[in-house]
Amino acid sequence: MIVGTAGHIDHGKTALVKALTGIDADRLQEEKRRGITIDLGFAHLELPGPNGEKLRLGFVDVPGHERFVRNMLAGVGGMDVVLFIVAADEGVMPQTREHFDICRLLGIERGITVITKSDLVDADALASLKHEVSAFLKDSFLDPARAPMIAVSSKTGAGLDELKSALAATAVAASARSSDSFLRLPIDRVFAMKGFGTVITGTLIAGRVRKEDEAQVFPGGKRLRVRGVQVHDQPVDEARAGQRTALNLASVNKDELARGMMLATPGTFRASDRIDVSLSLLSDAKALKDRARVHFHCYTSETIAEVRLHEAKQLVPGESGFAQLRLTQVALLLPGDRFIIRQFSPVVTIGGGMVLDNAPERKSDIDLLRLFASGEKSSMLRARIARRVDFGIGLQALVAETGMRPAQIGQALGPNVADKSILRFGDLFLHAPNFFGLSSYTLEAVAIFHRDNPLSPGISKEQLREQVGLTLPKEVFAAVIEHLAREKKLQFSGELVALAGRSVTMQDDEAESKSTIENAFATAGLKVPALKDVLAGVKVDKVRAQKIVALLLREGTLIKLSDDLVFHRDALRGLKKSLTEQKSKSDKLDVARFKEMTGISRKYAIPLLEWLDRERVTRRVGDARVIL
Ligand SMILES: Nc1nc2c(ncn2[C@@H]2O[C@H](COP(=O)(O)OP(=O)(O)OP(=O)(O)O)[C@@H](O)[C@H]2O)c(=O)[nH]1
């Protein structure tokens, strides 16, 4: 669990962390000198839980100064519980409001309101301040009706014990981050350590990381190896979600890494430069115009984004809507990630929201975004499949789009695959209506082919795929034609696809020509006529005559040895048979003896012998052949 501070400058955040943990989270020289926090500070504390268990809490202390809100934003993303701090002598101040807005917009669910410096005011003043703060927090996650409000003094120690037990109870009630999901670690510090090399730190927001693991850093995608893992300055075998984590990394230079990058499970995710989001504007912000530029903050990353509003020309203060953010710098973002936007200039927090889609289509669909926002997993997955229409979507891409584990996806889609509303081919998912649409389109394409090519027994699979759509994934096309074959709508013969039950339809003159050609070769034996002479004698035109020859070749009635040399199947069968019978008499066969035996000319003898070699009836040995 990560406990974080929030609140106005000088309200005693760092002093409180020190009073609770004994650790001074102001680690920079300049911070000590100026007496203010500039960047994130870290501490940790072990507390007895309400049921006697040991709670290990990591602390992130943030700066209150308005100029360092961006540093505050880099720390707040990993917080599970916030200590919301208001000084008793000052009450609600500008960054009290801004930090409160940020916590709300980020959807932080648990917290404790801590009134600090209670030693500086009397009981009456404290009571009226509590009243003021309660009114301020009304209806929020910190509303005193549901979250504790405790007055403390870091100076005298008053209220600290009460705060510790409230903290233990709150931490136990907060839901733990998932260690079972893929690793994501937003980097908040990078430094080089003598004898160690590059070290990064961050709050592990999801998954786990072990020594010797490989990880990938976004943006950039560089792969690195984890040499060592520490949690709260102690070496450990494994760090888990919700822990402050330091990693010693191999194969990377300090200069290649920076705050804002994210370490993740390798080979799983893609960085995006466009995200569809739900966006809320604070009620005291100015209206947000379509195409406005804003500062975008998510976890430790920040970049400039252009807002494209999906529903209106502007977003009114206090309202929410769907938008696309076009990021200047790509980032690894997943649905459910919360972010903050700040006005381009002057820089103040104006709103925030949630990532809904890291792989938007060219044109975003509001109904789809509404569905994504609802958070219902299996209908969200179905919609992600359906929007890829005929192409379907692979498991890998679904993982990258959702951050869900492959097994989780398989499980969530199980009922849909079972009732065949979603079809699964290997790792590819397709929406059933698209599949059936493709099937009837394919069937139609085959029918059209038959209509245009009555003398052809079928269309080749490759040609059919071109007809249906070359960009279609191979698996989808294969699944479609196999499905149609199972349904007995298509039949295959080798590479050819035909409508089931379909045979070549011939007109009378074509049928007559077919037998003329066949007879010419059947009666010629091995002394075959030239093909063109045979074709010259048929009734049909040249184009149709060629098609009939192609048909005879495909059927196997005629066999082609070279361009103008064609034999009837029976003649070649006879030749093979007589050669096999010759075998016992003499196993050597030269061209002269072959000619004498078959009575054919040299012109035909050579191609025939070569054909016999190919057919493994004979094998060439020097100038002669052996019969096999
Ligand atoms: N009397 C009194 N003084 C306090 C108490 N807590 C903090 N202070 C003083 O208030 C000043 C500011 O305290 P910090 O803890 O640095 O305040 P902060 O909220 O961390 O300030 P930033 O990090 O700069 O936003 C210091 O001089 C503290 O000694 C308290 O409970 N009682």
Ligand SMILES: [Mg+2]
């Ligand atoms: Mg401080």
